[in-house]
Amino acid sequence: MLGRCRRRVVVCDTGTPRNRPSRALHGYLTRDGIAPLDLLQLGRQELRPYRVEYRRTRVEDVYRRSDRFEVQLARGPSLFCRKLLIATGVEENYPDIEGFRECYGTSVFHCPYCDGWERRDSRLAVYGGGPAGAALALSLKTWSRDVVLFSSDRRLSRAVRARLDKHGIRVIPQTVRRLRHTAGRLHAVEYASGDIRRDALFFTTGQHQQAVFAQSLGCEFTRKGTVRTDRLGETCVPGVFVVGDASFDVQFAIVAAAEGAKAAVAINRQFQAEAGQALAS
Numbered sequence: 001m002l003g004r005c006r007r008r009v010v011v012c013d014t015g016t017p018r019n020r021p022s023r024a025l026h027g028y029l030t031r032d033g034i035a036p037l038d039l040l041q042l043g044r045q046e047l048r049p050y051r052v053e054y055r056r057t058r059v060e061d062v063y064r065r066s067d068r069f070e071v072q073l074a075r076g077p078s079l080f081c082r083k084l085l086i087a088t089g090v091e092e093n094y095p096d097i098e099g100f101r102e103c104y105g106t107s108v109f110h111c112p113y114c115d116g117w118e119r120r121d122s123r124l125a126v127y128g129g130g131p132a133g134a135a136l137a138l139s140l141k142t143w144s145r146d147v148v149l150f151s152s153d154r155r156l157s158r159a160v161r162a163r164l165d166k167h168g169i170r171v172i173p174q175t176v177r178r179l180r181h182t183a184g185r186l187h188a189v190e191y192a193s194g195d196i197r198r199d200a201l202f203f204t205t206g207q208h209q210q211a212v213f214a215q216s217l218g219c220e221f222t223r224k225g226t227v228r229t230d231r232l233g234e235t236c237v238p239g240v241f242v243v244g245d246a247s248f249d250v251q252f253a254i255v256a257a258a259e260g261a262k263a264a265v266a267i268n269r270q271f272q273a274e275a276g277q278a279l280a281s
Contacts, residue, residue: 001264003050010053018089021105026114028254062213083267088211089245095205099179106184107200116143119200125189128204129153134160136204137169150176214242233263
């Protein structure tokens with residue numbers, strides 16, 4: 001969108017998005033089922049007519065320099081820009097369970113909206129403590145009648161346990177030791193006193209920002225750890241925008257794309273105002 005506004009844009013990306021372990025991206029109209037890295041490649045190709053520069057590089061740090069930002073790259077000289085759009089997203093806090101990493105993206109998932117349909121009517125496990133784990137287990141009843149919750153956390157209230165019991169969700173209050181699998185396809189979840197056959201596991205163990213740029217620049221954060229922005233993605237730091245999973249909205253690829261388009265319009269309007277080309281609203 002900024003390229004179409006004839007703005008000079010440089011996109012810096014390492015090519016390692018949050019959803020890279022996934023075999024398919026879902027919920028993106030006209031692109032349902034596409035491999036995440038294939039979608040990125042299509043996007044890069046569509047940038048070319050608009051002379052948007054793409055650099056496969058890591059941004060090491062960002063500094064405020066008067067009315068500009070200095071973007072320090074892993075390779076080459078720093079870039080200087082007037083506006084900064086951060087779309088670095090978040091990363092899951094992966095539990096230290098044998099077999100977990102090997103299954104992630106194939107039979108272990110974090111989002112039921114992204115992968116629940118493909119696991120419908122399967123034997124599902126949920127890994128997560130406290131109310132978050134219980135909420136995920138209850139939500140998965142939309143896709144399967146067979147859901148168990150692994151939670152050794154004592155924060156489950158009687159009311160929450162009653163709801164889980166009402167919906168037929170068994171709580172296994174033991175530590176998960178290992179995920180038994182073949183080439184990433186889950187067979188069983190092994191715990192202290194036994195195991196249980198499962199086809200897929202969904203987890204909620206928290207997440208963290210993939211990059212600390214927003215924090216180092218002084219952006220405000222919500223209690224959930226996402227960057228606080230207005231409806232167009234602008235933060236409390238003038239000229240800094242945050243979109244995608246690092247922002248406050250639901251974490252879908254199609255929502256991230258929409259947030260990027262809205263932020264681009266806001267950035268272009270700021271440039272227009274700075275050049276005296278826009279009337280005050």
